[in-house]
Amino acid sequence: MKKHNFSAGPSILSEYTIRNAAAAVENFAGTGLSILEVSHRGKEFVAVCEEARALVKELLDVPAGYEVVFLGGGASLQFCMVPYNLLKKKAAYLDTGTWASNAIKEAKLFGEVDVVASSKEANYSFIPKDYVIPEDADYFHFTSNNTIFGTEMRYDPDVKARLVSDMSSDIFSRPVDVSKYDIIYAGAQKNLAPAGVTLAIVREDALGQVERPIPTMLNYSTHIKKESMFNTPPVFPIFAALQTLQWYKEQGGVAAMEKKNIEKASVLYDEIDRNRLFKGTAAVEDRSIMNVCFVMNDEYKELEAEFSAFATAAGMVGIKGHRSVGGFRASIYNAMPKSSVEALVAAMKEFEKQH
């Protein structure tokens, strides 16, 4: 039976990505070699890396003055690279979840951190709205989609400070006004590629402002200058990322992805709101269209394990909620077909009938 992959990350990739990646593991670009064994400096792979960077710029309409780089270390390394490269004295952070608070922890190693607002007391079930960013903040950092708690900021905030965003779990899910940002970063394993590569979009004039010496590998400028080839980049994940980017383009780009994502999310949220067994955990106005978190209604709490087994038997994979929220989380990233969301909804309806 075909599985419906609702995993939070690593997560579902498009069939196009999987098929082309599998073929390239056998024979990459007619070289007679596997993508797993070619030199990153060979002309075939250099072309892959260039096309991937160009497609990121095309899909997100990245203006002049920005560079796109592929880095190692995951999104978690960006929690340290951002302040290393940008924090002079003080930075402002919005605390909307586990990943945001991990980013805050790292920034504190480099200077003063003003946490402008936090929804921690409410187990991060909403996005704080009324906060003030101090005039003297070197930058403002926020997490656009809170993968664990299922809340999302589906807009580009207007702020005076430099703007930095962790878009790991919703990049390419909607058009973004890149010109408002100084750094956008995203680990690949949610909406782009297998784990192992991190995408960063960097405004070049944001760099070179801090006085501290920056280790070579942690300096964005190193990777920009060498076009992501300073050292050996994650060759296979970058190849897979290119396939996903090509697929996005073929699908009509990020505006088309957003339309489909909203449709898929509505189908699932409508069922959560309708079905007497379930309820959503995130504030309605902040609901994520990437990670849909829900629990059993209080009077049906004891049915949780049973629904879990029922959904598994119906081919659902990865819907167990994160331990900090409990219940269920259906991650419905770009590559998730609407038919899989409909299969989950059908399972929820059927389970309700049986109880």
Ligand SMILES: *Cc1c(COP(=O)(O)O)cnc(C)c1O
């Ligand atoms: C998954 C995730 C991370 C962590 O990514 P790693 O690549 O494992 O370091 C950070 N931020 C967000 C929003 C995530 O979803």
